[in-house]
Amino acid sequence: MRIHAEFDQRVLITPDEMEWVPSPLPGVDRRMLDRVGGEVARATSLVRYAPGSYFDPHVHSGGEEFLVIDGVFSDEHGDFPAGTYVRNPIGTSHKPHSESGCTILVKLHQFDPADARQFSLQIDDLDFEESGEPGVEFAWLHEFEGEEVKIVRWAAGSRFPSHVHERGSETFILEGSLTDEHGHYPAGSWERTPPGWTHAPYSENGCLAWTKSGHLVPEKLGRFAT
Numbered sequence: 001m002r003i004h005a006e007f008d009q010r011v012l013i014t015p016d017e018m019e020w021v022p023s024p025l026p027g028v029d030r031r032m033l034d035r036v037g038g039e040v041a042r043a044t045s046l047v048r049y050a051p052g053s054y055f056d057p058h059v060h061s062g063g064e065e066f067l068v069i070d071g072v073f074s075d076e077h078g079d080f081p082a083g084t085y086v087r088n089p090i091g092t093s094h095k096p097h098s099e100s101g102c103t104i105l106v107k108l109h110q111f112d113p114a115d116a117r118q119f120s121l122q123i124d125d126l127d128f129e130e131s132g133e134p135g136v137e138f139a140w141l142h143e144f145e146g147e148e149v150k151i152v153r154w155a156a157g158s159r160f161p162s163h164v165h166e167r168g169s170e171t172f173i174l175e176g177s178l179t180d181e182h183g184h185y186p187a188g189s190w191e192r193t194p195p196g197w198t199h200a201p202y203s204e205n206g207c208l209a210w211t212k213s214g215h216l217v218p219e220k221l222g223r224f225a226t
Helices: 218-224
Strands: 011-013 028-037 041-049 064-075 078-081 084-088 102-108 119-122 136-144 147-154 163-165 169-180 183-186 190-193 197-199 207-213
Touching: 011 028, 028 190, 041 064, 041 190, 078 084, 078 119, 084 136, 147 169
Parallel strands: none
Antiparallel strands: 011 190, 028 041, 041 102, 064 078, 064 084, 064 102, 084 119, 136 147, 147 207, 163 197, 169 183, 169 190, 169 207
16 A cells, blocks of 8 residues: 655645545544555555554554643553653553544654653643744754654744755644645644755644654665555
8 A cells, every 4th residue: 555655745634634534443534644555554644543442462562652632542551641752662561552542643664663662741841942933942852863853832823934844854744734835734633744945834823733854765665665
């Protein structure tokens, strides 16, 4: 299966363009954002657990990172409420479930084997740093060998000057909205841009976004594609 697998092209998916697709397990649905492979795949997805649903125990042969968008995600390691970011490196395992229901943004089979730290953290506990532009600040989620994962917070009316994403970028809008010369991105939108993409974003009403960069260069894609 190949979904938005041309990584040298920009992809934008807004909430009204996404369809939920049933997974092999009852009560667990997915919105497949990009995918290379079958049921075991290099994949980026939104996954929705109905209350009381679960996924079979499995090993992360290519690693897993996810952000809890709403509800509470659980496994044998604990309960992870909305706003929790989790990294499960290659070789870890768990049996996910959700008593109350939840939605997560998850990326599979995209880990560097040397990136072996397993952890979780809460957005509300992060220290935000100034970006250098008024009203735009960010907090680190993870960094490893050129890959950077952040939460970026935009005050209403803030903007960032035109800049280039030299190693590609990926953005999911958690709250509010963001706009640039290429389009408008309401909450729930997902965008993936290739290396060399240029834009000048701003937010009229404020925005909170998850971003990842540095992972879409050819050497990364060739190494971790399924």
